[in-house]
Amino acid sequence: VPVLRILSRDAAAYRRLIEDALLPDLSITDDDASCDVVFGEPSLIAPHVAAMPRLRWIQSTWAGVEPLVAPGMRRDYTLTNARGVFGRQMVEYVFGYMLALERRLIEKYLTQRERQWDPRAPGSLEGKRVGLLGVGSIGADLARTAKHFGMHVRGYTRTSEDCPDVDEYAHGDSLIPFARDLDYLVLTLPSAPHTRRLVNAEVLAALPQRAVVINPGRGSTVDEEALIDALRSGRLAGAVLDVFDTEPLPPDHTFWTMDNVLITSHTAALSDPASIAGIFVENYRRYLSDEPLQYGVDFNAGY
Amino acid sequence: VPVLRILSRDAAAYRRLIEDALLPDLSITDDDASCDVVFGEPSLIAPHVAAMPRLRWIQSTWAGVEPLVAPGMRRDYTLTNARGVFGRQMVEYVFGYMLALERRLIEKYLTQRERQWDPRAPGSLEGKRVGLLGVGSIGADLARTAKHFGMHVRGYTRTSEDCPDVDEYAHGDSLIPFARDLDYLVLTLPSAPHTRRLVNAEVLAALPQRAVVINPGRGSTVDEEALIDALRSGRLAGAVLDVFDTEPLPPDHTFWTMDNVLITSHTAALSDPASIAGIFVENYRRYLSDEPLQYGVDFNAGY
Numbered sequence: 001v002p003v004l005r006i007l008s009r010d011a012a013a014y015r016r017l018i019e020d021a022l023l024p025d026l027s028i029t030d031d032d033a034s035c036d037v038v039f040g041e042p043s044l045i046a047p048h049v050a051a052m053p054r055l056r057w058i059q060s061t062w063a064g065v066e067p068l069v070a071p072g073m074r075r076d077y078t079l080t081n082a083r084g085v086f087g088r089q090m091v092e093y094v095f096g097y098m099l100a101l102e103r104r105l106i107e108k109y110l111t112q113r114e115r116q117w118d119p120r121a122p123g124s125l126e127g128k129r130v131g132l133l134g135v136g137s138i139g140a141d142l143a144r145t146a147k148h149f150g151m152h153v154r155g156y157t158r159t160s161e162d163c164p165d166v167d168e169y170a171h172g173d174s175l176i177p178f179a180r181d182l183d184y185l186v187l188t189l190p191s192a193p194h195t196r197r198l199v200n201a202e203v204l205a206a207l208p209q210r211a212v213v214i215n216p217g218r219g220s221t222v223d224e225e226a227l228i229d230a231l232r233s234g235r236l237a238g239a240v241l242d243v244f245d246t247e248p249l250p251p252d253h254t255f256w257t258m259d260n261v262l263i264t265s266h267t268a269a270l271s272d273p274a275s276i277a278g279i280f281v282e283n284y285r286r287y288l289s290d291e292p293l294q295y296g297v298d299f300n301a302g303y
Numbered sequence: 304v305p306v307l308r309i310l311s312r313d314a315a316a317y318r319r320l321i322e323d324a325l326l327p328d329l330s331i332t333d334d335d336a337s338c339d340v341v342f343g344e345p346s347l348i349a350p351h352v353a354a355m356p357r358l359r360w361i362q363s364t365w366a367g368v369e370p371l372v373a374p375g376m377r378r379d380y381t382l383t384n385a386r387g388v389f390g391r392q393m394v395e396y397v398f399g400y401m402l403a404l405e406r407r408l409i410e411k412y413l414t415q416r417e418r419q420w421d422p423r424a425p426g427s428l429e430g431k432r433v434g435l436l437g438v439g440s441i442g443a444d445l446a447r448t449a450k451h452f453g454m455h456v457r458g459y460t461r462t463s464e465d466c467p468d469v470d471e472y473a474h475g476d477s478l479i480p481f482a483r484d485l486d487y488l489v490l491t492l493p494s495a496p497h498t499r500r501l502v503n504a505e506v507l508a509a510l511p512q513r514a515v516v517i518n519p520g521r522g523s524t525v526d527e528e529a530l531i532d533a534l535r536s537g538r539l540a541g542a543v544l545d546v547f548d549t550e551p552l553p554p555d556h557t558f559w560t561m562d563n564v565l566i567t568s569h570t571a572a573l574s575d576p577a578s579i580a581g582i583f584v585e586n587y588r589r590y591l592s593d594e595p596l597q598y599g600v601d602f603n604a605g606y
Contacts, residue, residue: 088453092427096406099399106412108567115559117551118568124395148451150391248420256418264411265421 002287004028007040007048008061010273014039017277023284037287039280042067049074057293059283061276063138063269064218066191069302079297080283082276087141089269093216094186095145097240097262098125101212106262126150128183133198134217135163136303137295138188154178158194179206184214190303191218201226204236212238216268219243228254231261242268305590307331310343310351311364313576317342320580326587340590342583345370352377360596362586364579366441366572367521369494372605382600383586385579390444392572396519397489398448400543400565401428404515409565429453431486436501437520438466439606440598441491457481461497482509487517493606494521504529507539515541519571522546531557534564545571 004026008014015028018039029035032051038058045058046067058068060081068079100106102123111118130146132139135155143165146153155166156178170178175198179185185207189195199213199222207213213236215222224245230236238260244253247266255261283293297303307329311317318331321342332338335354341361348361349370361371363384371382403409405426414421433449435442438458446468449456458469459481473481478501482488488510492498502516502525510516516539518525527548533539541563547556550569558564586596600606 088429089425089427092402092429092452093406093425096399096402096408099395100403100408103396103399103567105399105403105408108570109409109412109565112559112566115554119570121573122392122396122570124392126391126395145451148448149395251418256415262408262412263415264406267411267422267425270424 001025001027002037002284003035003054004037004039005030005032005035005048005052007038007044009041009044010061011040013273014061014277017273018280021277021281023281024288026284037284046070046073057283057287059280060297061271063303064191065297065303069297069299075299078293079299080279080293080295081297081303082271082279083137083295084279085272085275086269087138090138090188090216091141091145093242093264093268094142094214095125095149097214097264098130098184098212101238101240127152129154129181130184130186131156131178131182132166133185133187133221134189134195135160135166136188136190139163140165142186142188154182175203176206179203180208182207182211184212187213187215187217187221189217189221191220192302195221197221197223199223199227201229204230207236209235210237212236212240214240216242216264219245219247224255228258231258236260238262240264242266304328304330305340305587306338306357307340307342308333308335308338308351308355310341310347312344312347313364313574314343316576317364317580320576321583324580324584326584327591329587340587349373349376360586360590362583363600364574366606367494368600368606372600372602378602381596382602383582383596383598384600384606385574385582386440386598387582388575388578389572390441393441393491393519394444394448396545396567396571397445397517398428398452400517400567401433401487401515404541404543430455432457432484433487433489434459434481434485435469436488436490436524437492437498438463438469439491439493442466443468445489445491457485478506479509482506483511485510485514487515490516490518490520490524492520492524494523495605498524500524500526502526502530504532507533510539512538513540515539515543517543519545519567522548522550527558531561534561539563541565543567545569 006014032048036054036056038045040061042060042065055077057078063081063083063086065081104122108118129152131154132142133156135157140163143153143163147165153166154168156170161169204226240262242264243266286293309317335351339357339359341348345363345368358380360381366384366386366389368384407425411421432455434457435445436459438460443466446456446466450468456469457471459473464472507529543565545567546569589596
């Protein structure tokens with residue numbers, strides 16, 4: 001009989017949602033020693049895993065699982081994350097901001113406060129080029145919506161080329177040609193050794209002057225100093241940033257004061273308890289019937 | 304041999320685009336008496352039509368053709384408009400603003416200026432209800448994108464029910480039940496006697512308090528005083544307005560000063576000369592081969 005331990009800031013809400021799902025055979029414990037299934041936030045779970053002798057499966061409520069895949073952590077169980085629920089939110093975030101930039105939404109808001117009729121023409125996403133750095137489940141959702149808006153879609157991945165909405169793939173050391181001619185560069189990369197500072201001064205220099213960088217992924221994938229240089233000198237049109245090296249972003253950070261930066265305070269995709277519990281419920285069904293679980297994490301890749 | 308007269312503020316650009324298309328048998332004139340085909344803005348064409356004895360077809364560069372369908376104007380020719388090129392722009396406008404509202408884009412822009420980390424959760428379009436007042440070619444494009452974002456779509460039309468992306472249709476005197484429970488009411492109605500002040504105090508009162516009215520259609524379809532009352536009293540959450548009874552909106556107009564109104568100065572969908580010329584080129588091919596023209600206007604309906 002599966003024994004579940006919930007380790008979450010929202011433990012009470014999750015417990016209610018999981019109990020309401022009336023899952024067969026499931027009991028819930030507050031004890032590390034007896035649980036074989038764990039559900040919750042990686043940062044809360046990580047200190048406990050060494051003391052869980054019966055551990056077989058952890059379902060993370062987050063997409064990022066860094067604390068559980070850090071060097072020295074055990075890897076003798078199945079780890080699944082919640083990346084499936086973030087795609088839709090990421091789509092609304094990325095396209096909300098891209099459309100707002102094309103439509104000059106903030107400029108028009110500011111002229112409105114001056115009571116000025118503002119007939120400046122908007123731009124359009126149609127025919128523009130978007131580069132997706134990372135084409136996992138979230139990138140695939142972004143690609144699909146980009147095609148809906150008539151964009152040309154480039155995807156940069158390690159190897160896979162299985163997303164039908166990507167027009168052009170790039171891999172390995174072709175990140176510089178990938179960046180050339182992009183109107184938007186969207187980063188949905190996980191935090192991992194091979195993604196660290198992947199968007200460096202050289203990549204930023206390869207982007208055209210009109211380009212905008214959008215990062216709802218991880219702060220660690222961008223060289224923030226290089227990004228500030230590119231934005232300040234006008235070699236890059238703008239950036240929409242949800243994630244940073246240090247969060248909350250310190251009050252004296254340069255990003256706050258830059259006219260061509262929009263900051264969204266790590267709200268691009270939030271964990272909605274009902275949706276996350278839904279992932280657990282479906283994976284629990286698979287766990288009971290020995291089917292492969294959804295959204296499995298590769299310990300070597302770290303995501 | 305067809306003889307074309309161009310009456311447009313962008314006559315030189317249109318002439319170049321049309322000449323570049325190398326249309327068979329076409330000659331261009333500056334003379335009312337000899338032309339059978341006219342291309343241009345309805346307001347510029349209207350004073351000339353009585354003096355055009357050979358007139359057979361007018362291609363409007365606008366979607367709205369009010370000056371040409373006013374009482375007393377001749378109706379012995381084929382009138383086509385340019386509604387086909389506005390759908391994509393309208394989609395980017397409407398969804399750009401809906402997503403910006405859900406994502407609290409302007410609120411987050413304002414807290415950014417205060418250097419404040421702003422973890423407030425955004426909303427989502429998923430599962431929300433949008434009501435389309437008018438489901439012509441533009442409304443059908445909006446419906447398709449609304450389904451892409453997982454919305455429930457209601458359509459209010461005179462009679463037709465042929466858009467596959469509308470979940471629920473309403474007609475005639477069922478505008479009040481149509482308005483109930485909507486999150487967004489989007490107006491893409493043409494200006495016509497039966498659409499005048501269709502969105503009145505009663506319709507606005509039927510909307511829930513959380514609803515937002517988006518009008519990229521015509522100013523005449525809304526009772527502006529009733530809208531101001533509803534917005535000011537908080538009975539309606541907000542409005543995104545592209546069109547007004549008087550344009551440009553006078554500097555002392557109440558709308559300018561309202562926190563829950565976003566004004567976009569009649570830029571939702573602009574006539575892009577290349578796209579509009581493309582409509583003319585395709586319709587000219589049909590005209591030569593006696594096929595029905597695209598985007599025909601019904602003189603009785605006025606659109």
